[in-house]
Amino acid sequence: MSWALRRRIVLAGTIPALLTARAATAQAWPAQPIRLVVPFAPGGTTDLVARLVAAGLQERLGVSVIVENRAGAGATVGSEIVARSAPDGYTLVMSNIASHGISPSVYRGRVRYDAVTDFSHIALVITNPTVWVANPRAGIRTLQDAAARAKSPSGLDVATSGAGSSNHLMVVRMGQLIGKELNHIPFRGAGPAMQAVIAGQVPMMSDSLPSAASHIRQGSVIAVAMASAQRHPAFPDVPTFREQGFDLASDSWFGLSAPAGTPAPIVERIHRETMAFLAMPETRARFSELGGTPGDLTPEGYADFVRREVAAWAPLVQASGATPD
Amino acid sequence: MDLVANLAHGFGVALTLNNLLFCLIGCLIGTAIGVLPGIGPVATISLLLPITFGQPATTAIIMLAGIYYGAQYGGSTTAILLNLPGEVSSVVTTLEGYKMARRGRAGAALTIAALGSFFAGTFSTILVAASGPLLTQVALSFGPADYFSLMLLGLVISAVLAQGSVVKSIGMVVFGVSLGMVGTDVQTGQQRFTFGIPELSDGVGFVSIAMGMFGIAEIILNLERPESRSVMSGKVGSLMMTRDEVRRSIPSVLRGTALGSILGILPGGGAALASFGSYMMERKLSKYRHEFGSGAIEGVAGPESANNAASQTSFIPLLTLGIPANAVMALMVGALIIQGIQPGPRMVEAQPDLFWGLIASMWVGNLMLLVINLPLVGMWVKLLAVPYRHMYPSIMIFCAIGVYSLQNNVFDVYQTVFFGIFGYLCSKLRLEGAPMLIGFVLGPMMEEHLRRAMLLSRGDVMVFIERPISATMLAIAAVALGAMLLPNLRKGKDAALAEGG
Numbered sequence: 001m002s003w004a005l006r007r008r009i010v011l012a013g014t015i016p017a018l019l020t021a022r023a024a025t026a027q028a029w030p031a032q033p034i035r036l037v038v039p040f041a042p043g044g045t046t047d048l049v050a051r052l053v054a055a056g057l058q059e060r061l062g063v064s065v066i067v068e069n070r071a072g073a074g075a076t077v078g079s080e081i082v083a084r085s086a087p088d089g090y091t092l093v094m095s096n097i098a099s100h101g102i103s104p105s106v107y108r109g110r111v112r113y114d115a116v117t118d119f120s121h122i123a124l125v126i127t128n129p130t131v132w133v134a135n136p137r138a139g140i141r142t143l144q145d146a147a148a149r150a151k152s153p154s155g156l157d158v159a160t161s162g163a164g165s166s167n168h169l170m171v172v173r174m175g176q177l178i179g180k181e182l183n184h185i186p187f188r189g190a191g192p193a194m195q196a197v198i199a200g201q202v203p204m205m206s207d208s209l210p211s212a213a214s215h216i217r218q219g220s221v222i223a224v225a226m227a228s229a230q231r232h233p234a235f236p237d238v239p240t241f242r243e244q245g246f247d248l249a250s251d252s253w254f255g256l257s258a259p260a261g262t263p264a265p266i267v268e269r270i271h272r273e274t275m276a277f278l279a280m281p282e283t284r285a286r287f288s289e290l291g292g293t294p295g296d297l298t299p300e301g302y303a304d305f306v307r308r309e310v311a312a313w314a315p316l317v318q319a320s321g322a323t324p325d
Numbered sequence: 326m327d328l329v330a331n332l333a334h335g336f337g338v339a340l341t342l343n344n345l346l347f348c349l350i351g352c353l354i355g356t357a358i359g360v361l362p363g364i365g366p367v368a369t370i371s372l373l374l375p376i377t378f379g380q381p382a383t384t385a386i387i388m389l390a391g392i393y394y395g396a397q398y399g400g401s402t403t404a405i406l407l408n409l410p411g412e413v414s415s416v417v418t419t420l421e422g423y424k425m426a427r428r429g430r431a432g433a434a435l436t437i438a439a440l441g442s443f444f445a446g447t448f449s450t451i452l453v454a455a456s457g458p459l460l461t462q463v464a465l466s467f468g469p470a471d472y473f474s475l476m477l478l479g480l481v482i483s484a485v486l487a488q489g490s491v492v493k494s495i496g497m498v499v500f501g502v503s504l505g506m507v508g509t510d511v512q513t514g515q516q517r518f519t520f521g522i523p524e525l526s527d528g529v530g531f532v533s534i535a536m537g538m539f540g541i542a543e544i545i546l547n548l549e550r551p552e553s554r555s556v557m558s559g560k561v562g563s564l565m566m567t568r569d570e571v572r573r574s575i576p577s578v579l580r581g582t583a584l585g586s587i588l589g590i591l592p593g594g595g596a597a598l599a600s601f602g603s604y605m606m607e608r609k610l611s612k613y614r615h616e617f618g619s620g621a622i623e624g625v626a627g628p629e630s631a632n633n634a635a636s637q638t639s640f641i642p643l644l645t646l647g648i649p650a651n652a653v654m655a656l657m658v659g660a661l662i663i664q665g666i667q668p669g670p671r672m673v674e675a676q677p678d679l680f681w682g683l684i685a686s687m688w689v690g691n692l693m694l695l696v697i698n699l700p701l702v703g704m705w706v707k708l709l710a711v712p713y714r715h716m717y718p719s720i721m722i723f724c725a726i727g728v729y730s731l732q733n734n735v736f737d738v739y740q741t742v743f744f745g746i747f748g749y750l751c752s753k754l755r756l757e758g759a760p761m762l763i764g765f766v767l768g769p770m771m772e773e774h775l776r777r778a779m780l781l782s783r784g785d786v787m788v789f790i791e792r793p794i795s796a797t798m799l800a801i802a803a804v805a806l807g808a809m810l811l812p813n814l815r816k817g818k819d820a821a822l823a824e825g826g
């Protein structure tokens with residue numbers, strides 16, 4: 001009973017802390033719960049990885065890390081919220097290839113933050129390939145099947161986690177290689193998109209490997225092609241795009257960022273704890289099960305990486321003609 | 326036979342001392358946060374997640390589930406006593422529940438809310454246990470076109486069955502849908518109706534609208550009428566339900582449970598649709614429908630049962646597909662994954678303790694909520710005896726703190742003030758707030774499904790008629806609208822003619 005009582009005291013302490021948020025910035029950081037914004041709906045890679053990182057940071061920092069899903073517009077809605085938040089180390093975003101790589105070009109003129117200068121980038125967390133999966137009853141086992149379906153009068157619908165994601169660009173580029181535009185169906189995140197594929201509403205999906213991994217293993221979808229240079233060690237049976245005659249490879253990445261101007265000691269601390277978390281054997285085992293590689297960039301290195309990604313995607317997006325609608 | 330054996334196994338897991346203790350803690354905390362406005366289950370579960378780390382996965386999930394339905398229950402207490410809905414699903418409870426409280430029947434309203442929820446919880450627990458995987462197929466058979474038509478039906482019914490003029494309530498629904506459009510367009514990133522205000526780029530806050538339109542507006546109305554305040558504080562009334570009230574509630578609870586169980590399986594907005602749907606159904610089917618609007622017990626019994634049934638069955642997609650339907654469910658997945666368990670179709674075989682233990686604990690949790698809440702009814706009702714001049718400043722302060730703490734942003738408090746004044750004007754003009762709120766909640770979801778359905782059909786609108794589920798919903802909507810609108814229009818025209826003449 002005394003144990004339960006103590007827990008209740010902990011609760012009694014946290015709720016007022018939540019209420020008086022931001023009042024205590026001057027004290028030693030962290031003194032209150034940290035909010036980690038995931039700019040996609042629950043159930044996708046960003047969400048999955050964010051929850052793992054949140055649990056790890058929570059343990060190491062000794063304060064709660066609350067994951068908050070703010071989906072929409074190619075992950076730019078949630079990222080904009082963080083860009084506008086106070087740079088006090090209590091608001092972070094799961095920055096990713098959509099929000100901080102491709103969307104700034106796809107949603108040109110509509111994104112109201114600068115992916116490079118409006119953030120203090122902290123750490124690259126995970127990189128992983130894209131995988132194309134299909135509903136088992138859709139009759140699509142290979143990319144050749146997919147191409148044939150695309151060229152038939154009915155065309156091919158392909159679901160993604162949203163316009164502006166690397167998955168979306170894969171759909172556009174694949175359409176160009178096949179010579180017939182694919183019908184892109186964007187969702188608010190990979191979770192809802194995967195549900196539509198399992199239900200058979202959409203036959204195919206272009207997804208980041210970690211969110212698809214468990215569904216592939218459970219057999220609720222079949223993996224048609226992996227967009228990596230070589231076969232993936234976690235899924236050796238899945239042929240690559242190149243093996244099937246389509247010269248495409250695509251990696252997506254996910255990291256941690258804070259609003260620009262977050263004090264350097266706080267950035268340094270989060271970075272250090274994240275790296276320590278990534279180095280844990282349990283984390284490594286979990287990541288390889290998900291088909292991802294842990295990141296190992298310094299905060300400056302990650303900021304540089306984001307800068308290069310934004311610059312590299314701009315011409316590619318323009319050449320592909322990808323648009324949000 | 327299997328079912329009985331499995332459930333027995335589940336109860337074996339749920340009834341260990343440790344699990345019971347955590348279930349109790351979860352329910353207590355859940356009730357507490359449900360009563361406090363502005364603190365939702367998502368934040369609380371996130372904050373409490375770490376205390377479950379040292380515990381086995383089953384215990385952790387049992388506690389989190391306890392918080393989840395404890396919060397659903399606590400929310401109805403403030404809705405009934407203070408007209409303050411903290412969550413989408415308790416908006417409906419304010420409609421008849423608060424009226425009952427004003428008539429001195431607060432005790433009965435709180436009691437039926439607890440009993441109805443318990444019954445619904447019991448029924449849906451059995452349903453989840455008996456046919457979870459089967460029900461998943463039902464959920465999966467709903468395509469984007471079907472969702473769109475279901476939501477359109479919801480909007481039409483809410484307008485048709487609202488009090489007073491149908492034209493006015495359609496206007497409120499449309500206004501609600503428009504409010505829901507404010508913010509960044511989910512697909513194209515376009516800013517819509519934000520007037521360059523950065524705080525609006527994320528949309529208008531639901532809690533601000535709900536508290537403003539219902540809570541704050543009510544306070545303003547009360548301050549305007551001194552006599553009604555004394556009525557309020559004078560009559561606490563009998564706590565017990567009368568025999569007549571029990572008799573009237575039974576069919577409503579049954580209908581609410583059935584509807585809630587079905588709608589809960591659908592991902593997104595399940596519990597909200599369920600309680601609104603049940604209210605509308607009661608208003609149409611109840612023998613006492615003429616009493617709606619002045620505190621009909623059916624209007625509390627049905628929706629409260631429906632939302633509890635729905636929050637129970639919304640576990641089905643999570644447990645069988647491994648895909649979370651909302652943020653609370655995502656937290657549950659997170660908790661499971663941290664424990665090394667991947668939710669999905671294989672969980673039933675791979676983790677029978679967890680699966681059946683959770684299902685059994687749903688029922689145990691509901692029983693605990695009943696045990697916790699029934700004795701509290703008397704205490705809650707005493708709140709009404711507090712003189713209004715002490716009461717309303719505290720409500721105001723709690724609302725302000727609650728709304729502010731959502732985003733730590735004063736803008737949300739201004740929004741609440743705005744909707745408080747707007748809600749007051751609406752009452753004066755006899756415009757109902759509930760249809761507007763339904764429009765606000767369903768509008769954005771409807772838009773998303775509409776766009777997706779059109780993308781999948783390559784712009785062919787026939788898809789809404791070709792799919793049987795969708796076609797059925799649209800047909801019901803058309804009939805409901807036609808039946809209610811025609812006489813009303815004629816009446817309206819007659820009145821206009823009479824005035825003109």
